[in-house]
Amino acid sequence: MVRQCVLRCLLDSHAPISLPHKVETVVGRSKITKIKDQACSRNQLSLTADCELCLVEIKQLGINPSGLDGFALKKDSAYNIKHGSKVEILLNQYFHVVEFDPPPDDSEERRTSLKRKLNDSQDSDSKKKLPKTELVNMSVQECSENKWEDIENGEVYIYTAKGVRSSPKIAAFDMDGTLIKTKSGKVHPVDTNDWQILFPCVSQKVAEKHSDGFKIVLLSNQSPIGSGRVKIEEFKKKIEGVVAKLNIPAQVYIATGKGFYRKPSTGMWNVLAELKNDDLPIDMDKSFYVGDAAGRAANWAPGKKKDHSMADILLTKNLGLTFYTPEQFFLGHSITNVPMTLPEFNPRDVKSTPFNERLLSSEQELLVLVGYPGSGKSFIAKQIEEKSRHKYVTVCRDILGSWQKCSAEAIKLLQQGKSVIVDSTNPDLESRGRWTSLAKEKGLQCRCAKMATSKAHAQHNNKFREIMKIKHGIVNDIVFNTYKSKFVEPTVKEGFKEVLEVKFNPDFEDEQAEKLYKMYLLEK
Numbered sequence: 308m309v310r311q312c313v314l315r316c317l318l319d320s321h322a323p324i325s326l327p328h329k330v331e332t333v334v335g336r337s338k339i340t341k342i343k344d345q346a347c348s349r350n351q352l353s354l355t356a357d358c359e360l361c362l363v364e365i366k367q368l369g370i371n372p373s374g375l376d377g378f379a380l381k382k383d384s385a386y387n388i389k390h391g392s393k394v395e396i397l398l399n400q401y402f403h404v405v406e407f408d409p410p411p412d413d414s415e416e417r418r419t420s421l422k423r424k425l426n427d428s429q430d431s432d433s434k435k436k437l438p439k440t441e442l443v444n445m446s447v448q449e450c451s452e453n454k455w456e457d458i459e460n461g462e463v464y465i466y467t468a469k470g471v472r473s474s475p476k477i478a479a480f481d482m483d484g485t486l487i488k489t490k491s492g493k494v495h496p497v498d499t500n501d502w503q504i505l506f507p508c509v510s511q512k513v514a515e516k517h518s519d520g521f522k523i524v525l526l527s528n529q530s531p532i533g534s535g536r537v538k539i540e541e542f543k544k545k546i547e548g549v550v551a552k553l554n555i556p557a558q559v560y561i562a563t564g565k566g567f568y569r570k571p572s573t574g575m576w577n578v579l580a581e582l583k584n585d586d587l588p589i590d591m592d593k594s595f596y597v598g599d600a601a602g603r604a605a606n607w608a609p610g611k612k613k614d615h616s617m618a619d620i621l622l623t624k625n626l627g628l629t630f631y632t633p634e635q636f637f638l639g640h641s642i643t644n645v646p647m648t649l650p651e652f653n654p655r656d657v658k659s660t661p662f663n664e665r666l667l668s669s670e671q672e673l674l675v676l677v678g679y680p681g682s683g684k685s686f687i688a689k690q691i692e693e694k695s696r697h698k699y700v701t702v703c704r705d706i707l708g709s710w711q712k713c714s715a716e717a718i719k720l721l722q723q724g725k726s727v728i729v730d731s732t733n734p735d736l737e738s739r740g741r742w743t744s745l746a747k748e749k750g751l752q753c754r755c756a757k758m759a760t761s762k763a764h765a766q767h768n769n770k771f772r773e774i775m776k777i778k779h780g781i782v783n784d785i786v787f788n789t790y791k792s793k794f795v796e797p798t799v800k801e802g803f804k805e806v807l808e809v810k811f812n813p814d815f816e817d818e819q820a821e822k823l824y825k826m827y828l829l830e831k
């Protein structure tokens with residue numbers, strides 16, 4: 308059989324480049340490699356394969372250094388490289404691998420020896436080989452068999468493979484897009500068999516951490532299980548398959564719902580820290596997390612789309628844990644050079660502002676609230692009721708069901724001499740006009756209180772409400788976008804005596820609630 312040789316992009320940014328037998332191929336900045344970086348010459352690297360000897364002669368032609376297995380090449384010097392060598396078209400960037408097909412025999416040998424090494428690290432006398440610091444934890448037992456557990460009626464499933472041992476050092480990984488990718492090439496797997504290991508070096512790198520005494524943990528969001536689209540029994544087989552393929556004892560956490568256990572909320576990590584680490588405190592400085600939902604902008608590598616979410620990096624911000632992308636951890640990409648954007652709203656920045664006393668008027672009135680769902684209207688309405696000793700009473704569309712019912716209730720209350728707070732979103736002239744007209748008809752003043760809460764902040768509140776299981780219908784993104792598109796800034800010209808702005812003033816039931824509120828809860 309004739310042996311072929313290719314230069315394969317480890318990020319699949321482009322199709323493999325064929326390296327024909329004894330023909331020089333020059334690669335660099337081009338449409339083929341999708342590299343646009345001016346630092347990379349058009350003629351950056353010369354590669355000549357010898358398919359009989361299974362060697363590739365590589366020479367850097369460009370001015371800036373290229374890399375080979377993490378080392379800089381010297382310009383114009385020739386190196387002979389083998390099957391599996393990692394070529395960086397520019398040092399630390401644009402990772403490729405040289406592959407012969409069929410592979411040479413010695414690479415088979417290398418693979419077998421790696422497998423042997425992994426098996427060795429799991430056998431019973433592996434304790435002897437552990438570094439000194441790990442001996443402290445010898446009282447912690449290895450898990451003796453593969454087992455499944457679940458928490459809160461399947462909100463989280465936990466798989467612990469035989470051989471897992473608790474440790475103060477946690478090496479945590481996201482699963483999809485970090486350890487595995489789809490076989491189908493689709494973003495989401497078409498079924499539970501649609502997976503393959505992401506990079507050839509994944510098992511080896513994870514195994515290195517395992518032999519360094521880290522507990523290997525996978526944290527995966529899998530809401531299709533919660534929604535019933537994926538059957539948990541089938542999914543369990545996938546998890547067992549992935550862990551078996553990695554060939555390393557690992558503990559896997561699967562969040563099936565949309566609440567506290569779903570990343571970026573820290574629920575799964577809390578279960579690990581509080582229940583599943585044999586009371587060993589986790590050393591947050593030594594532990595780390597690898598995930599692909601990192602908020603990277605489009606083209607973070609040639610042809611790469613923007614990350615679908617920030618759930619992984621935000622989880623680590625919530626926990627104060629070191630974060631790596633899969634490319635940084637597995638392929639050695641530079642740690643600093645990735646353009647990432649964090650969300651515009653950081654819940655830690657929410658500051659206290661005193662209650663605006665001007666919200667209370669000595670005159671009977673209609674006070675029309677304006678704001679996104681979740682902007683805190685009901686919260687402020689309750690405060691006004693209490694501070695006014697119930698001279699103000701709220702009519703709330705969420706409770707009464709329609710503006711007509713709110714209007715009928717408001718008329719009754721006004722007749723009783725009460726002031727009325729209108730608690731609905733009221734984004735536009737039409738919705739607010741109903742109330743200014745009613746006030747005019749009754750000869751009363753009408754004022755507007757506009758919530759200063761931004762869309763992102765309101766969405767955060769909405770998620771907080773969902774996680775805290777505060778009774779309220781689910782508000783989806785469409786509702787927020789509709790509000791935004793309908794919104795017209797309220798002014799006195801509409802018939803308001805005054806338009807006040809209400810700054811969000813955080814006030815929590817207890818410390819736990821405050822701690823949760825100050826976390827990133829949204830995935831983007």
Ligand SMILES: Nc1ncnc2c1ncn2[C@@H]1O[C@H](COP(=O)(O)OP(=O)(O)OP(=O)(O)O)[C@@H](O)[C@H]1O
Pocket residue numbers: 678679680681682683684685686687705731732768769771772775777782811812813814815
């Ligand atoms: N001042 C506050 N301090 C702390 N948490 C708050 C505050 N205001 C609101 N929240 C939280 O945000 C969530 C949403 O607030 P609230 O229900 O008042 O908003 P809303 O504008 O009335 O929403 P909707 O229009 O969807 O009913 C609340 O359930 C609460 O958890």
